Amino acid sequence: SMIKSRAAVAFAPNEPLKIVEIDVEPPKAGEVLVRIVAAAVCGSDRSEIAGKDTGLTPRVLGHEAAGIVAAIGEETHTDLQVGDRVTMETDAVLCGRCHWCRTEQYQRCPNRLGIGRGADGALADYLAMPARALHKIPRNVSLLDAALTEPTAVAVHAVLDAELAGGVHALALDLGRGAADAAEVATWTPMPAPGDGVLVLDALMTIATDPLDR
Numbered sequence: 001s002m003i004k005s006r007a008a009v010a011f012a013p014n015e016p017l018k019i020v021e022i023d024v025e026p027p028k029a030g031e032v033l034v035r036i037v038a039a040a041v042c043g044s045d046r047s048e049i050a051g052k053d054t055g056l057t058p059r060v061l062g063h064e065a066a067g068i069v070a071a072i073g074e075e076t077h078t079d080l081q082v083g084d085r086v087t088m089e090t091d092a093v094l095c096g097r098c099h100w101c102r103t104e105q106y107q108r109c110p111n112r113l114g115i116g117r118g119a120d121g122a123l124a125d126y127l128a129m130p131a132r133a134l135h136k137i138p139r140n141v142s143l144l145d146a147a148l149t150e151p152t153a154v155a156v157h158a159v160l161d162a163e164l165a166g167g168v169h170a171l172a173l174d175l176g177r178g179a180a181d182a183a184e185v186a187t188w189t190p191m192p193a194p195g196d197g198v199l200v201l202d203a204l205m206t207i208a209t210d211p212l213d214r
Contacts, residue, residue, distance in 0.1 A: 001026070002023040002024065002025060002026075003023070003024045003025075003026070003033075003126055004021055004022075004023065004024075005021070005022050005023075005024045005124050005125040005126040006019060006020070006021055006022075006124060006125050007019070007020060007021075007022045007060040007120075007123065007124035007125070008060060008061055008062065008123035008124070009022070009058050009059065009060055009061075010048060010049060010057055010058060010059060010060075010061055011057060011058045012057055012058075013048075013057070014050065016049070017049060017061065022060070022124070024124075024126045024127075024128065025128065026071060026073070027071055027072060027073035027076070027128045028073050028128070029073050029074055029075040029076060030073060030075070030076050030077075030130055030131060030132075031072075031073040031076060031128045031129065031130060031131065032069055032071070032072050032073065032076065032078065032080060032086075032128070032129055032130075032131045032134055033069070033070045033071040033072070033073075033126055033127075033128050034065075034067040034068065034069060034070060034086060034088070034126065034127050034128070034129060034134070035067050035068045035069075035070040035125065035126055036065050036066075036067040036122050036123075036124060036125060036126065036127055037066060037067045037068060037143045038065065038066050038067070038143045038144045038146070038147035039062050039064060039065040039066075039122045039123050039147055040062075040064035040065070040147050040148060040151070041061075041062070041064075041123075042062075042063060042064055042116075042151070044063075044116075044117075045061045045062065045063075045116065045123075048061065048117070049061070056117065056118055056119070059116070059117070059119070059120050059121065060116070060120040060121045060122075060123055060124050060127075061116045061121050061123045062115070062116045062121035062122035062123030062124070063090045063114060063115045063116035063117070063121050063122060063150065064122070064147055064148060064149075064150045064151060065087070065088060065121075065122030065123075065127070065147050066085065066086065066087040066088070066137065066143045066144075066146035066147040066149070067085070067086065067127075067143065068083060068084070068085055068086070068143075069081065069082050069083060069084045069085075069086060069134075070082065070126065072131075073128075076131050077131070078131035078134075079136075080131065080134060080136065084136050085136065085137040085143060085146070086134045086135060086136055086137060086146075087134070087135050087137055087146040087147065087149040087150075088115075088122070088127075088129050088133050088134050088135070088149075088150075089106075089133040089134075089135075089150070090114045090115050090116070090133075090150060091106050091107075091109075091112055091113075091114060091115075091130070091133055092113045092114060092115045092118070092119035092129070092130070092133075093111065093112060093113035093118070093119065094106055094109050094111065094112055095109055095110075095111040095112075098110060098111070115127070115129070135149075
């Protein structure tokens with residue numbers, strides 16, 4: 001049977017979000033239903049609300065979230081159990097066949113639909129996600145902190161992808177929270193260096209922020 005859920009829905013560009021009650025279907029095969037406990041508002045959410053970055057409408061926004069497994073679809077192969085605390089990747093739909101999927105660069109899949117943009121997102125009481133996109137949270141990590149896994153992962157990827165050698169000073173210029181995350185990650189991420197030993201990257205950060213980021 002359908003589950004009632006409150007959700008923050010964007011009905012059209014340049015229109016304020018509306019909190020409405022929606023029906024959520026039980027999880028299908030391969031899916032897990034998550035009761036959302038913590039969710040963050042990304043800069044892209046603000047842009048979409050302002051009509052600067054259009055996606056599917058109407059849709060539920062939000063892609064940074066964590067919650068508790070509420071139900072597991074039949075024929076879903078997963079180690080997760082009802083009651084487990086989880087955080088999520090943002091891929092609602094992937095083809096699994098293209099070069100990008102086969103090399104685990106899922107964000108480049110031409111058939112990808114991301115939650116909060118091409119598919120309903122996490123600013124709701126419940127969200128059904130593919131089991132492959134969910135990760136169990138360690139006991140020492142709160143749901144509130146776990147909701148920021150996705151932006152933290154972006155920052156980690158940026159630092160590692162830059163392939164900066166230890167001892168290099170990096171200048172991060174950005175209008176959002178991403179630069180702050182990247183610079184903070186850079187200060188504690190072990191960076192493999194040629195030869196033996198592991199060096200820690202020193203980061204010099206300068207950020208221009210807008211009032212909504214303070």
